[in-house]
Amino acid sequence: xxxxxxxxxxxxxxxxxxxxxxxxxxxxxxxxxxxxxxxxxxxxxxxxxxxxxxxxxxxxxxxxxxxxxxxxxxxxxxxxxxxxxxxxxxxxxxxxxxxxxxxxxxxxxxxxxxxxxxxxxxxxxxxxxxxxxxxxxxxxxxxxxxxxxxxxxxxxxxxxxxxxxxxxxxxxxxxxxxxxxxxxxxxxxxxxxxxxxxxxxxxxxxxxxxxxxxxxxxxxxxxxxxxxxxxxxxxxxxxxxxxxxxxxxxxxx
Amino acid sequence: xxxxxxxxxxxxxxxxxxxxxxxxxxxxxxxxxxxxxxxxxxxxxxxxxxxxxxxxxxxxxxxxxxxxxxxxxxxxxxxxxxxxxxxxxxxxxxxxxxxxxxxxxxxxxxxxxxxxxxxxxxxxxxxxxxxxxxxxxxxxxxxxxxxxxxxxxxxxxxxxxxxxxxxxxxxxxxxxxxxxxxxxxxxxxxxxxxxxxxxxxxxxxxxxxxxxxxxxxxxxxxxxxxxxxxxxxxxxxxxxxxxxxxxxxxxxx
Numbered sequence: 025x026x027x028x029x030x031x032x033x034x035x036x037x038x039x040x041x042x043x044x045x046x047x048x049x050x051x052x053x054x055x056x057x058x059x060x061x062x063x064x065x066x067x068x069x070x071x072x073x074x075x076x077x078x079x080x081x082x083x084x085x086x087x088x089x090x091x092x093x094x095x096x097x098x099x100x101x102x103x104x105x106x107x108x109x110x111x112x113x114x115x116x117x118x119x120x121x122x123x124x125x126x127x128x129x130x131x132x133x134x135x136x137x138x139x140x141x142x143x144x145x146x147x148x149x150x151x152x153x154x155x156x157x158x159x160x161x162x163x164x165x166x167x168x169x170x171x172x173x174x175x176x177x178x179x180x181x182x183x184x185x186x187x188x189x190x191x192x193x194x195x196x197x198x199x200x201x202x203x204x205x206x207x208x209x210x211x212x213x214x215x216x217x218x219x220x221x222x223x224x225x226x227x228x229x230x231x232x233x234x235x236x237x238x239x240x241x242x243x244x245x246x247x248x249x250x251x252x253x254x255x256x257x258x259x260x261x262x263x264x265x266x267x268x269x270x271x272x273x274x275x276x277x
Numbered sequence: 278x279x280x281x282x283x284x285x286x287x288x289x290x291x292x293x294x295x296x297x298x299x300x301x302x303x304x305x306x307x308x309x310x311x312x313x314x315x316x317x318x319x320x321x322x323x324x325x326x327x328x329x330x331x332x333x334x335x336x337x338x339x340x341x342x343x344x345x346x347x348x349x350x351x352x353x354x355x356x357x358x359x360x361x362x363x364x365x366x367x368x369x370x371x372x373x374x375x376x377x378x379x380x381x382x383x384x385x386x387x388x389x390x391x392x393x394x395x396x397x398x399x400x401x402x403x404x405x406x407x408x409x410x411x412x413x414x415x416x417x418x419x420x421x422x423x424x425x426x427x428x429x430x431x432x433x434x435x436x437x438x439x440x441x442x443x444x445x446x447x448x449x450x451x452x453x454x455x456x457x458x459x460x461x462x463x464x465x466x467x468x469x470x471x472x473x474x475x476x477x478x479x480x481x482x483x484x485x486x487x488x489x490x491x492x493x494x495x496x497x498x499x500x501x502x503x504x505x506x507x508x509x510x511x512x513x514x515x516x517x518x519x520x521x522x523x524x525x526x527x528x529x530x
Binding site: 035036037040041042043044080081083087088089101102105108109110112113114115116129130131138 | 288289290293294295296297333334336340341342354355358361362363365366367368369382383384391
């Protein structure tokens with residue numbers, strides 16, 4: 025089993041267009057600090073599943089037939105942009121699983137092309153793709169959004185973005201089915217005022233403490249959080265790290 | 278003055294996702310045959326204006342402050358996709374001129390960020406950006422669409438995509454103000470049945486004959502037209518050629 029962070033960035037990414045903050049400058053100088061649209065890939069045997077599809081080069085990275093499905097968290101552009109070009113393609117259809125959202129994104133649902141949006145997900149109702157077991161988990165965001173709890177090859181991964189805090193039922197599920205690896209939205213530096221739509225670092229660390237996964241990787245990182253982390257280099261809580269594009273997790277050793 | 282074709286492709290581009298036709302195979306083998314989303318750049322002195330913004334790497338190609346404006350033909354995704362990421366940027370706003378279209382594309386108009394959509398264009402009412410004079414010309418497409426007649430440094434360029442045929446008033450304007458260079462939608466190979474939304478080669482050649490520009494470059498080319506051209510290598514009409522990504526025109530010699 026191989027889990028790869030394809031992108032760890034908040035909307036706009038890092039570097040942010042036109043921004044010269046220390047984090048954006050650093051990412052222009054050293055490409056490993058670039059943060060692309062938040063997304064990931066799970067591979068096990070011959071099965072490959074993408075989590076979100078916001079990468080601009082999604083179709084180039086994943087040629088026709090190379091993916092078994094895409095799990096969409098929600099229909100904001102930074103999570104679906106890569107689907108717009110490939111939908112006009114030829115060959116096998118690509119199954120897109122995601123939340124019920126009547127508006128979708130622009131005309132994706134009215135002109136799906138080779139994309140197959142017919143699957144209907146229900147919260148907490150697990151389904152399988154080959155031998156990967158997936159449970160959709162409701163999140164709290166500005167439009168219908170699902171996280172995913174993924175059981176594969178004896179490992180448990182929770183992918184939880186975009187969200188601010190977690191619904192009580194999702195928190196309870198995660199406390200019961202404690203993940204080995206948890207990817208968690210943390211777009212913002214610590215803040216005294218409540219955030220909308222995305223976690224700040226305080227809220228993310230508090231969720232890590234409540235759920236107690238073996239490892240938490242914070243993702244959907246903004247340039248503001250990167251700049252804050254540059255100014256506050258002390259370690260985060262034990263078991264918590266900041267995801268990087270390209271980072272790989274290979275399951276329990 | 279320098280006019281550059283940034284992209285010459287129909288929606289889906291060449292190669293088309295999952296397609297193994299001769300044209301798609303050729304473009305995978307030789308990168309000069311790749312066709313990106315139809316778009317162009319006009320440069321004169323210190324002024325730079327983009328025509329459409331569908332390139333996935335639009336923000337990387339055009340860092341903050343490097344463009345004076347974008348002229349949008351219409352709000353289909355392959356013409357605006359590059360705006361979604363840069364809108365969240367910092368710094369100077371970027372003027373986006375385009376047709377009145379209450380829906381725009383997804384949430385671009387409700388969350389414009391640094392994009393300035395306030396300019397209101399009227400058909401045949403010319404305006405100036407520095408010393409570049411621009412006249413919007415109505416086209417015929419599945420949503421409100423404008424072509425542009427551009428006068429710069431003694432040269433006249435008409436940019437006419439996406440369109441099937443031309444409205445009578447636009448045709449009359451172009452016959453009166455004969456362009457030196459005309460970029461014209463030609464998505465499809467010759468067809469006996471009428472096309473919707475885009476010209477086929479027969480219609481494009483007939484428009485070239487009626488308008489009689491010095492040069493016509495066909496653009497918004499589909500893989501189907503490329504494959505047809507590979508099977509029919511005889512020259513097109515005098516003065517007509519097929520645009521390529523990166524192709525440059527430097528005005529009248």
